[in-house]
Amino acid sequence: MDTQDLMQESRAHICQTYNRFNLAILSGSGCNLWDQEGRQYLDFVAGIAVCNLGHCPPELARVLYEQAQQLVHVSNLYYTEPQAKLAGDLTSVCFADKVFFGNSGAEANEAAIKLARKYSRQRYGLGRYGIITMKDSFHGRTLATLSATGQLKVQEGFEPLVDGFRYVDFDDLDAVAEAIDETICAVLVEPIQGEGGVRIPKANYLAGLRQLCSKHDLLLIYDEIQVGMGRTGRLFSHQHEGVAPDIMTLAKALANGVPIGAMLASSEVAEAFTPGSHASTFGGTPLVTAVAIEVLRQISRQSFLDRVQVVGDYFREQLLSLHQKYSFVREVRGRGLILGMELDFPGGEIVIQCQERGVLINCTAEKVLRFLPPLIVTSEEVDRLIETLDAVFAQI
Numbered sequence: 001m002d003t004q005d006l007m008q009e010s011r012a013h014i015c016q017t018y019n020r021f022n023l024a025i026l027s028g029s030g031c032n033l034w035d036q037e038g039r040q041y042l043d044f045v046a047g048i049a050v051c052n053l054g055h056c057p058p059e060l061a062r063v064l065y066e067q068a069q070q071l072v073h074v075s076n077l078y079y080t081e082p083q084a085k086l087a088g089d090l091t092s093v094c095f096a097d098k099v100f101f102g103n104s105g106a107e108a109n110e111a112a113i114k115l116a117r118k119y120s121r122q123r124y125g126l127g128r129y130g131i132i133t134m135k136d137s138f139h140g141r142t143l144a145t146l147s148a149t150g151q152l153k154v155q156e157g158f159e160p161l162v163d164g165f166r167y168v169d170f171d172d173l174d175a176v177a178e179a180i181d182e183t184i185c186a187v188l189v190e191p192i193q194g195e196g197g198v199r200i201p202k203a204n205y206l207a208g209l210r211q212l213c214s215k216h217d218l219l220l221i222y223d224e225i226q227v228g229m230g231r232t233g234r235l236f237s238h239q240h241e242g243v244a245p246d247i248m249t250l251a252k253a254l255a256n257g258v259p260i261g262a263m264l265a266s267s268e269v270a271e272a273f274t275p276g277s278h279a280s281t282f283g284g285t286p287l288v289t290a291v292a293i294e295v296l297r298q299i300s301r302q303s304f305l306d307r308v309q310v311v312g313d314y315f316r317e318q319l320l321s322l323h324q325k326y327s328f329v330r331e332v333r334g335r336g337l338i339l340g341m342e343l344d345f346p347g348g349e350i351v352i353q354c355q356e357r358g359v360l361i362n363c364t365a366e367k368v369l370r371f372l373p374p375l376i377v378t379s380e381e382v383d384r385l386i387e388t389l390d391a392v393f394a395q396i
C-alpha cells in the first residue's frame, strides 16, 4: 500500500484521536526508519522515548521469537519464570522491593494511585486520599491518570474527573508545602517533565519533596515512564539526585516497544496490596517480561550509561552552538539524551521541515523541540541532525 492509500484507509476506520504526520513507516533498524516508498529517515523520536535500544535490535528479536515459541501467556493464576526474574532484576537496581506489572504507563500510574490510596486508608482511615501533582505534568489518559495530569487540554470534555488531585507549580517546594493538609496522602512527580517541555527542576527539588513527604508521612511517587531506563545517563533519572521515592512507575522503554508497564514500591508500602486488590490479564506475560529482562541487562551496564552521558553532552554542545547562532532559540536544556530546544515561536513547522529532509524530531509544549534519539545514537548521527536543523533554521 502506498502512503496515500494507507492514510485514507486509516482515516476511514481508526478513531481520529491522533494528529498524525503524512508519513507511514514500514520498517526500522537502529536509528533509521523507512517509509512505505522506501525513503529513509534518521529517527530522533524513538517512538517517544520507547525504542531506547533502537529499532529491531537482533538480540531482542531473538528473545521475542524464542519466547513466542515457548510460552506467550498463561494468566497471573500461575507463576512464570521471566516475570519472577524481571521483578528480581528490577528490584536489584533501585530502591524498590516489589513490582506490579501492567501494559502501559497509564496503567502503571493507575496502580501507583490505587496503592497510595489503599496504603493511606489502612493507616489513617477514610478521607486521606488526595494526591498533589504538578501543573504541566503528564501521567496518562485513563480517567484517574488524566485527572492526575495537570493540563486542562487533557481533561476537557471528560469531567467529572476522579476526585482528590491538587495541582501545584512544578519546581516550587513552597507550593507543595502549602497544598498539604489532612486529606493528602501522596505527591506524584516526574523527575524531569517530558511532555511539559523537558523541564529540569532545581537540584534540591526532589530532596525537598522527600523531606516534606517524610515530615507529613506522605508517599513520594516518581513517574519515570519517559526519563527512566537510561534516558538521562543513569538507569533512573532520580538517581542523579540520589533521592529515593516510595513508589516509581516505568513503561515506555522497559521492553523497547513491546507493551509493558511496571509499578515499583518498597515492601512496606506494597503490603497494602493483597490478593484481589489489583490485577491485569496481560500484566507481566512471559513474552513481554522476557524481552524486558534483556533490555534491562543491556541498559543497566555502566559502560552503556556512560556512553549515553558522553553522546548526550556532545549533542547538547552542538545544540548550544545553534543557540549561539540563532537568536530565536530561547534555551537549550536536558540531561543525557532527553534534550529540549525552546524557540520564540511554535515548533510544528520546523518538525515538518526536518521530516522533509529525512530527520524525525518532535515538538512538545508548543515551542519546545524535543530530541529523544535511541540511546545507541552515534555522534555522527547527532551531526546529521544538527546539520539538518542548521539548514532549516537558516531559511527562517
Ligand SMILES: *Cc1c(COP(=O)(O)O)cnc(C)c1O
Residues within 6 Å of the ligand: 103, 104, 105, 106, 107, 109, 138, 139, 140, 141, 190, 194, 195, 223, 224, 225, 226, 251, 252
Ligand atoms: C507516556 C507517558 C505516560 C503514559 O504512558 P502510556 O503508555 O501512554 O499510558 C505517563 N507518564 C509519562 C511521564 C509519560 O511520558
